[in-house]
Amino acid sequence: MSPRVLVDWTRCDGHGLCAALLPEQVTLDEWGFPVVGDDLTERQARQLAQACPALALRVLPALDRSGRS
């Protein structure tokens, strides 16, 4: 199960470092805001969160099968 990366959209300014760091997992939409994939490793998720200059990314534990975290 992959961890989830939650974007705080009020903080994200579209710097794009997340997409530059992991282009396979993160793409930018036409306005420059990230679309984060859902098959990240724990390590990749933490890398993204630490790279964000706006501190807009948070790592949440994966959901279990019942939908609870």
Added chain:
Amino acid sequence: MTVLTCPSGPPAVLTWGADALLSGARDTGHVPLVEHELLHGALRADAARTLAADVASVRLLGRGGAAFPVATKLAGVAPGSDVRVVVNGSEGEPASWKDRVLMRRVPHLVLDGVVVVAEALRTTHAVVAVHDPQAAAALRAALVERTDAHHVRVVDAAGTFVGGEARSLVNRLSGSAPVPGGRRTLPTVHGVDGHPTFLSNVETFAQLGLLGRRGPAGFASVGTLDEPGSTLATLLGDVPHPGVVEVPHGRRVADLVGGADRTVLLGGYHGRWTKAGDLLVDRAALRARGATWGAGVVAVLPGATCPVGEVARVARWLAGESAGQCGPCVFGLDSLASDVEGLAANAPVDLSRLSRRLGLVRGRGACAHPDGAVGFLASALTAFADDVAVHATGRGCGRPTLGVLPTGAER
């Protein structure tokens, strides 16, 4: 059916079968306390003590649009002297009038709800946040008539759409900008000034007032088993009786709009376009069918106006109402509005890009605004697919855009 007219802008007020919330409502002024007591009986002495059980027994759902169970919200607030009770009377949706009608015409019912909730939660901190001056005046006049509501204050709310969102209002009442925060917080735990807060829509409090006076059995004398009681709707456009109406739950939507074959906007600008068909005024049933009652705005476009143009005006308004915090909402709603405006003006628009953009905005904001706006636009493109196709050919439908759907300037 009683029909009242309000000369000063708001549409006619009428009741349809049920006559509970709007009992005694008149064209001007508010129902005074003496008459209010005669209509509904005295506030029951044990209303606050039995509130939780009463609310659960009538399965009351919040009336601001999200239809959250009131019993669950009440149970989430730990009673105590620091609790804040907030009535959300901002009514930022330009097509909706029901909350202003309640506050202007039957303010005592709203105040009944506040008094009962505050007592049940053992607090004296209670505010009604209002943007409409007439509503504020009626509430203040009603407060003077009462001896049990000295603790209730009437304060000014922001007149914007997103400013009326619960967490935006909590921020405004806490002295910050009226925009939602980036992290999901529960007002019931961390609300105004960090205190546990019970916040709900004006109509929710009016329903609680009714429950406090009539009791669960009286409350449930109309409506359905699943959703007892009645609700308010604002009917507009090409409908038999435009105005604010009180309808018992379970009534056919088709009856409100003049036929099952009509294409209707249910739930306002965060709602959906759908055929009236066999849909009922019943929040859970509507949700199960992919529709929403929202805050009760029900609109039908007359044949003389261009539906694409009407939708484009609302799309531009929705883009302008973004609080400006979240990129996908700010840029996405602007792009979507430009696409629909282009379509309305018979300019070449890439429809596949438009539908891709709808998917890119959904779910990517701090509040429900982008999702609500996308639901409105996506359902409009489906419901008016024939008109969209005609506009996409570049020739247009030849009809003018009359501005049937209000976008705020009229307020």
